[in-house]
Amino acid sequence: MTKIEAPTNCPSCSSVLEEVNYLLYCRNPHCGEKVLKLIEHFAKTLKIKGLGPVTVAKLDIVSLEELYSMSYADIVHQIGSEVLAVKLVDELERSKSAPLNVLLPAFSIPLIGKTASEKLSKVCEDIEEIDYDLCRKAGLGEKSTASLLDWLETEFYQQSMLPFSFKFENNQTTNITHGTVCISGKLTSYKTKAEAHNKLQELGYAVKSTLTKDVTILVNESGVESAKTKKARDAGVQIITNLLDFIGE
Numbered sequence: 309m310t311k312i313e314a315p316t317n318c319p320s321c322s323s324v325l326e327e328v329n330y331l332l333y334c335r336n337p338h339c340g341e342k343v344l345k346l347i348e349h350f351a352k353t354l355k356i357k358g359l360g361p362v363t364v365a366k367l368d369i370v371s372l373e374e375l376y377s378m379s380y381a382d383i384v385h386q387i388g389s390e391v392l393a394v395k396l397v398d399e400l401e402r403s404k405s406a407p408l409n410v411l412l413p414a415f416s417i418p419l420i421g422k423t424a425s426e427k428l429s430k431v432c433e434d435i436e437e438i439d440y441d442l443c444r445k446a447g448l449g450e451k452s453t454a455s456l457l458d459w460l461e462t463e464f465y466q467q468s469m470l471p472f473s474f475k476f477e478n479n480q481t482t483n484i485t486h487g488t489v490c491i492s493g494k495l496t497s498y499k500t501k502a503e504a505h506n507k508l509q510e511l512g513y514a515v516k517s518t519l520t521k522d523v524t525i526l527v528n529e530s531g532v533e534s535a536k537t538k539k540a541r542d543a544g545v546q547i548i549t550n551l552l553d554f555i556g557e
Contacts (some may be wrong), residue, residue: 318342328418329451337463343370346416353414354403358396363387376400376471407477408435415467417459419452429476431502433517435464436474442502475517487524488514492536496529497552504551511555519545527551 318325318334320341325332334342344364350372351359366387369375378386383393406414412425427446432438438460443453468474489508491501498504504527505515516523519536526540527548541547548554 328455331418333418337466338370347372347375349416350414354406354410356396356399356403358392358399363392363396372467373469376404404471406472408472408474409477411472411474412456415459415463417456419449419455420459424448424452424456425476429478431506432476433478433505433515434473434475435460437501437517439500441500445500445502486512488516488520488522489525489527490516490519490523490536490540491527491551492519492534492540493528493530493532495527495551497550507555525554527554 314327314332316325317323318336318339318341321334321336321339323334323336323339326335327333336342344361347359347364347369348361350356351364367375367378367383368386369378380393380397383396384390387393387396407429409422409425409429412428413421424446427448428438428443431446432442438456440453440457443456448456491504495501495504498507508515513525514522519526519540523540523545525546525548526537528534528537529549529551531549537547
């Protein structure tokens with residue numbers, strides 16, 4: 309029987325391949341074939357109609373940022389059809405409302421698919437809250453957690469300018485009876501914001517990561533008079549300096 313040797317270099321750009329859980333990855337961000345496949349996967353995951361392999365190739369783009377910065381005229385010029393350009397512009401505009409539940413799997417992060425994303429959506433609201441403790445709280449394994457944190461540290465900055473909210477959509481229903489809480493800055497009463505978030509939800513509070521109009525309680529345990537705290541105080545929002553004392557634990 310002929311032994312099949314695994315390739316060591318990317319067939320497109322010749323970069324050395326990296327093995328992760330028996331899968332080979334090209335880590336060259338400028339690899340032409342890789343960029344095309346990443347954009348195709350992104351479009352397929354977000355269900356952007358009219359952005360298949362042929363169209364992606366015609367657009368001659370090298371990043372998602374370039375895709376979303378293209379004007380209608382640019383798209384018409386590249387694909388040669390006003391009708392198709394109109395449809396694609398509409399599809400791209402619609403895709404901007406995609407929640408982080410869909411976005412994370414779309415970014416082709418190794419080991420981070422729909423299941424991992426949904427788990428994360430149960431313990432946090434947006435991408436800025438994600439850290440090691442929260443990943444483990446959500447039930448992600450060590451390798452999945454390491455993969456996501458590595459992507460956040462090394463590649464997310466390239467995607468952070470994209471026109472998305474980067475917020476999760478949590479379909480869990482919560483019986484809100486006591487008000488809406490916004491947590492500002494680091495906590496001293498809990499190890500992570502995720503723990504505090506879960507506890508507050510158990511007690512009947514809604515939890516927001518930003519100071520929206522419906523927030524009735526702001527938690528600020530740092531003692532720093534931040535702009536968010538000042539805005540909350542001016543709006544008559546209750547300011548809490550110790551969450552454990554507030555909930556009676």
